[in-house]
Amino acid sequence: MTSLDKPTEDAQQEREPAREPEQDSRAVTEAALFEAFGGVRGMVETVVPGLLFVSIYTINKDLHLSAIAALAVSLVLVVVRLAMKDTVKHAFSGVFGVAFGVVFAMMTGNAKDFYLPGMLYTLGLGFAYIITTLCGVPLIGLVLGPVFKENLSWRTRNPGRKRAYAKASWAWGLILLGKSAILFPLYWWADTTQLGWVLVALKIPPFLLAVWLTWVFLAKAPAPIDVFAEMEAAERAEKAAVASKGGE
Template identity: 50%
Template sequence: MSNLPGGDSAATTARLADADLPPDIPGEDTEAQRAAASKEAADTVIQAFGGVRGMIDMTLPGLVFIVAFNVTHQVATAAWSALGLSALFVVVRLFKRETIQHAFSGVFGVAIGAWISMKTGKAENFYLPGLLYSVGYCLALAISALARWPLIGVMLGPITGEMFTWRKQNPGRLAAYTKATWAWVLIMGVKPVILFPLYFTGNVNLLGWMKVALGIPPMLLAMYVTWQILLKAPPPIKAQIDEE
């Protein structure tokens, strides 16, 4: 008997999930297989967001900026230092033949912040693009959850191999992805709520150090909460790819 909500739809989902499992497995082993599949899918959370390395790539340039600004009191010097570090991260990843997605997105954001801060001569503007991005990201997450296209599912689906089967065939995972997406809205929304008032005070030091402090911990918390949610979700239904 299926433990998924939705009556006949849930039963259909359970049968589809069983179809992805090896045949002739006793009931207890089947449950263990499903639990293992759910854990494997949950573990993709770290991969999707670049892991700790990806978070470091996006956090250290901000730290370098505030340190360089305190030492030199020159916006341009601090901006170029942060941009140089971001570019170095991209080069290192290319040299190691690693994905540059997160490092490249980091250097892009740093470049915009560096340009704005040098153009205006205001050090706090280095952090403005990141603040606006945080607000836009939270809005996008909320809208996607309301539209029943939760961004966490959109991001993880291709990695787990389920693509978008969770939307129609696996209501339990749709519910889990929606719940995880709202968790990201709440957790990541803390950053702009705290940092925007600091930005408007013009206190560059406090803004910079708080930006660094709120870089990795909230994301780690959001990833952990998502991982816990997906551990309890039904296993993914692998998408069937038509072969011609």
């Protein structure tokens, strides 16, 4: 094929369907949410320790063995992350959560208390989403702002985005409070294995629902304002102004 026969870049671009801005926005939102919440691997790291605890306890009713196994697998997940030079924040949060549960259960001698710190955290987080939204600073915006490189610009410069963060925070808050409304009665009335299996079953579905609703709200919201790009542009302009004055 000669150079005359080769398709030009313009011709290739004409044949390729142009990406809609809305598609780009949704793709960016999906990628950011995947990064912020840990994706599939993060969900696995969240479920496995509790699943191992309740599985072992269901078989032999040994609190110490169940607790040590759950803590050990959490540490293994962190080591694997470190070995792969991957982000460890989700694995570390899992270790701390399991460690609190282990300490709590060991202190009280009640196997159900392994789950209590996580349940209290879920309840507190649910209230935090609701309260911060009522105060005009929705928590999900504080979490995702740095991920989208917009920091807090959505509060004063992007009202449509602030409304989307408020809706998402309401969704997270109500879902977490609904989950707590199921778990706390079971903590008082059910046995350890019943509570454990219900808790494992409720790990992923409410989380996925909350993430999906967040994606829906943000995908329809205005694009984030990249404050980092703005600061870099201002810095370049300042350097250019200084250089032009020096050349005079």
